[in-house]
Amino acid sequence: xxxxxxxxxxxxxxxxxxxxxxxxxxxxxxxxxxxxxxxxxxxxxxxxxxxxxxxxxxxxxxxxxxxxxxxxxxxxxxxxxxxxxxxxxxxxxxxxxxxxxxxxxxxxxxxxxxxxxxxxxxxxxxxxxxxxxxxxxxxxxxxxxxxxxxxxxxxxxxxxxxxxxxxxxxxxxxxxxxxxxxxxxxxxxxxxxxxxxxxxxxxxxxxxxxxxxxxxxxxxxxxxxxxxxxxxxxxxxxxxxxxxxxxxxxxxxxxxxxxxxxxxxxxxxxxxxx
Amino acid sequence: xxxxxxxxxxxxxxxxxxxxxxxxxxxxxxxxxxxxxxxxxxxxxxxxxxxxxxxxxx
Numbered sequence: 001x002x003x004x005x006x007x008x009x010x011x012x013x014x015x016x017x018x019x020x021x022x023x024x025x026x027x028x029x030x031x032x033x034x035x036x037x038x039x040x041x042x043x044x045x046x047x048x049x050x051x052x053x054x055x056x057x058x059x060x061x062x063x064x065x066x067x068x069x070x071x072x073x074x075x076x077x078x079x080x081x082x083x084x085x086x087x088x089x090x091x092x093x094x095x096x097x098x099x100x101x102x103x104x105x106x107x108x109x110x111x112x113x114x115x116x117x118x119x120x121x122x123x124x125x126x127x128x129x130x131x132x133x134x135x136x137x138x139x140x141x142x143x144x145x146x147x148x149x150x151x152x153x154x155x156x157x158x159x160x161x162x163x164x165x166x167x168x169x170x171x172x173x174x175x176x177x178x179x180x181x182x183x184x185x186x187x188x189x190x191x192x193x194x195x196x197x198x199x200x201x202x203x204x205x206x207x208x209x210x211x212x213x214x215x216x217x218x219x220x221x222x223x224x225x226x227x228x229x230x231x232x233x234x235x236x237x238x239x240x241x242x243x244x245x246x247x248x249x250x251x252x253x254x255x256x257x258x259x260x261x262x263x264x265x266x267x268x269x270x271x272x273x274x
Numbered sequence: 275x276x277x278x279x280x281x282x283x284x285x286x287x288x289x290x291x292x293x294x295x296x297x298x299x300x301x302x303x304x305x306x307x308x309x310x311x312x313x314x315x316x317x318x319x320x321x322x323x324x325x326x327x328x329x330x331x332x
Binding site for chain 1: 276277280283284290293294297301302
């Protein structure tokens with residue numbers, strides 16, 4: 001038994017710690033082993049030739065039964081052709097041969113290199129994250145063709161005092177009224193506290209002569225009729241909302257004053273809406 | 275030298291992160307500028323900005 005274990009041990013040259021003692025190993029210990037358990041005398045030298053001569057090949061294919069699991073540890077080593085009679089229980093070179101040359105090793109440089117590589121990956125990740133976010137936000141903003149239609153110019157000289165102009169802006173009607181001095185005065189005399197939606201006239205216009213409003217009734221979205229209604233402003237035919245000369249709701253179901261779009265009055269006599 | 279680099283850039287997470295963000299900021303501008311110049315050089319005379327003055331005068 002002892003000799004069997006020993007020869008089995010010779011065949012585990014690459015996993016020498018796997019077999020610890022004869023007691024722990026059965027007569028046919030593993031895939032390779034057990035050859036000499038069948039009565040062969042152990043060869044004096046644990047060589048490859050001795051292992052093959054002892055019927056190891058046949059034993060490899062034999063059913064070995066359930067074995068206790070033992071991990072085999074392998075290590076990479078340069079391939080060398082060993083002499084057939086050489087001892088295969090020890091590596092062909094000394095242990096020093098397999099050790100990494102650490103004489104030029106600088107632990108601070110190595111640490112810096114590691115941080116540098118991790119940092120580089122982080123830089124790439126940061127740039128990628130920033131670009132993903134900015135691309136997503138750009139995607140949400142209006143495209144060039146929408147922006148091209150987004151602004152509308154109105155020539156102020158074309159609207160005489162006391163007249164309305166209705167134009168289209170982003171698919172919605174815009175009321176532009178050139179108000180007379182009387183109308184401006186009337187819009188300013190209203191007591192704000194009586195209003196449903198409390199806004200002064202000066203909050204609603206940039207230049208009191210020019211009233212620019214979104215022509216959509218704040219009730220259900222009809223387009224009010226100009227110069228109509230009980231308050232001299234606009235009247236919504238759908239459900240009878242009355243707006244005054246500043247576009248504020250005075251009577252009827254609408255909850256809010258007519259909306260003011262973003263606009264600018266330019267020096268060259270044009271109103272740019274949008 | 276290695277010790278100095280480590281102490282300045284890597285030792286604290288805050289300085290490490292600040293270095294990463296600063297590098298990302300600079301690197302993106304540099305790479306974008308470089309690749310744009312490369313592209314313009316490879317396509318000289320074929321882009322709208324090269325032929326714009328033939329069609330629009332202002």
